[in-house]
Amino acid sequence: MKTLFGLFLSFFEIGLFGFGGGYAMIPLIQTHLERRGWMSIQEFLDLIAIAEVTPGPIAVNSATFVGYRVFGVVGSLVATTAVILPSLIVGLLVGRYFKNGNGDTQQNILKFLKPAVIGLILGSAYTIGVANIVNLASFLIFIGVLLLLFFTKLNPIFIIIMTGIVGIIFY
Known part of the structure; x- marks a missing residue:
């Protein structure tokens, strides 16, 4: 059942446990949308594409x-407030708690959070990749973009625009 309170709780949870930013939040967003029946997987992938090219954080845009x-x-106001609120609360509490600390506790926390965030991002990449690399053309675009990112100093914005133009021309 769709309720504003359910929407608030879903995005509050996403904001609370979405360490590592937007890409790390993608699996959480996907889980909530599928569990609640708010979007199909294809609609979710379209949402992520729109959220990536729209200015602002992916989680907030989503x-x-x-x-x-x-x-x-x-x-939109309820969901956006809900996803931002945990960061605000945690930021205020952490800022107050660690204001006079020596930094060791913060470094220890980050040391263990970073691998978890990397795992979440790789999980997102897998989910999005499996759903979007569906034919030879999409596979070649994927490989081409990876090669451009690894072996050139092209600005990612240029690559995004370039692939968008390829999509307009060939599809």
């Missing part, structure tokens, strides 16, 4: 879009 889709303007 929350705004999903909230709007499910409950209109009020839903």
